[in-house]
Amino acid sequence: MARIYLLMLIIGVSLTSCGSTVAPTATIAPSTTSVSQAEATATVAPTLEPTTAPIAAITAPITLSEGFAQPEGMLHNQLSDLYLVSNINGTPFGRDDNGYIAQINPDGTLNQAKWIDGASAEVELNAPKGMAIANNTLYVADLDSVRLFDAVSGEVKGTIAISGSSFLNDLVARDDGTVFVSDMGINEAFGSTGTAAIYQIDPAGNVSLAVKLADGNPNGLAMTADGTLLVCRYDTAVEIFELTADGILQPYRKASASQHDGLVVLADQSLLVSSWQTANIHQLMADGSERIIYHGPTGAPADINLDHQRKVLLMPLIMTNQVVLWPLAD
Numbered sequence: 001m002a003r004i005y006l007l008m009l010i011i012g013v014s015l016t017s018c019g020s021t022v023a024p025t026a027t028i029a030p031s032t033t034s035v036s037q038a039e040a041t042a043t044v045a046p047t048l049e050p051t052t053a054p055i056a057a058i059t060a061p062i063t064l065s066e067g068f069a070q071p072e073g074m075l076h077n078q079l080s081d082l083y084l085v086s087n088i089n090g091t092p093f094g095r096d097d098n099g100y101i102a103q104i105n106p107d108g109t110l111n112q113a114k115w116i117d118g119a120s121a122e123v124e125l126n127a128p129k130g131m132a133i134a135n136n137t138l139y140v141a142d143l144d145s146v147r148l149f150d151a152v153s154g155e156v157k158g159t160i161a162i163s164g165s166s167f168l169n170d171l172v173a174r175d176d177g178t179v180f181v182s183d184m185g186i187n188e189a190f191g192s193t194g195t196a197a198i199y200q201i202d203p204a205g206n207v208s209l210a211v212k213l214a215d216g217n218p219n220g221l222a223m224t225a226d227g228t229l230l231v232c233r234y235d236t237a238v239e240i241f242e243l244t245a246d247g248i249l250q251p252y253r254k255a256s257a258s259q260h261d262g263l264v265v266l267a268d269q270s271l272l273v274s275s276w277q278t279a280n281i282h283q284l285m286a287d288g289s290e291r292i293i294y295h296g297p298t299g300a301p302a303d304i305n306l307d308h309q310r311k312v313l314l315m316p317l318i319m320t321n322q323v324v325l326w327p328l329a330d
Helices: 004-011 015-019
Strands: 062-064 071-077 082-087 100-104 110-117 128-134 137-142 145-150 156-161 168-173 179-183 197-201 207-213 218-223 229-233 239-243 249-254 260-265 271-275 280-284 290-295 305-307 312-317 322-327
Touching (some): 071 312, 071 322, 082 128, 128 179, 137 168, 137 179, 145 168, 168 218, 179 218, 197 218, 218 271, 290 312
Parallel strands (some): 071 128, 071 305
Antiparallel strands (some): 071 082, 082 100, 100 110, 128 137, 137 145, 145 156, 179 197, 218 229, 229 239, 239 249, 260 271, 280 290
């Protein structure tokens, strides 16, 4: 998420007071309402094959401290075998066009600090957050729009405006090329804008409403092996939710903490979720048990992701302008 914690420090709001104002459960009305589209160039392209480069093992955590400015999201780009890092570079709500995407090599070295740069004349990128790749296209959540880039070259492919949204946060792609994006529905004062929702974008760039939330702040998104969308929320809810076939969010798995941000599904169907309440990453097992696998010294990692090939957790530390590559134990 575009780290709410960071902005709280700026305006002097505590995490506890923010989290306690939101009801712990969501009353959700299913909807199939279409959303108007300002511009979309997300055309279906021949799918490139993921890289088959040799996999080098990372045996100890690697922390990178140079080249980042409020890093919010990370993603393993399997087409280029590089790790992408979205950098807000300012306020999470700012339309300042200076956000950027960095590239990291899997060995933990910086490949390119500003691979995609909002400061470039041809690029508009304000406060980039979650990312996903589908049909060779990189989708980036940016305030009330989703920016599209070629996943290998970084070339601009267009913008999809999400009409009625206010704070787009995370993205995840399904195998069929459908992309989901969450709208936390908050303003700069952390008040509700009434827009909290999850949208879906089909491979042709058409936008529709997947689910509207009456309360709660949808944040991290993840996909199970069978294509079920999972959702975590940045509020007082301790549950991870699933989106049912009839468009309802219902509890899927429970955690011991709330104020969730990033969400990852592991091969054994356990979940990793970052919590700003505890500054931890919690592993939620399928049998209901739980363990802590990481404790953040300064806030929690934001939109975590995973290199499934190397079993390396990708963690952006928005509070310290660092990113961490964290090998998972077997």
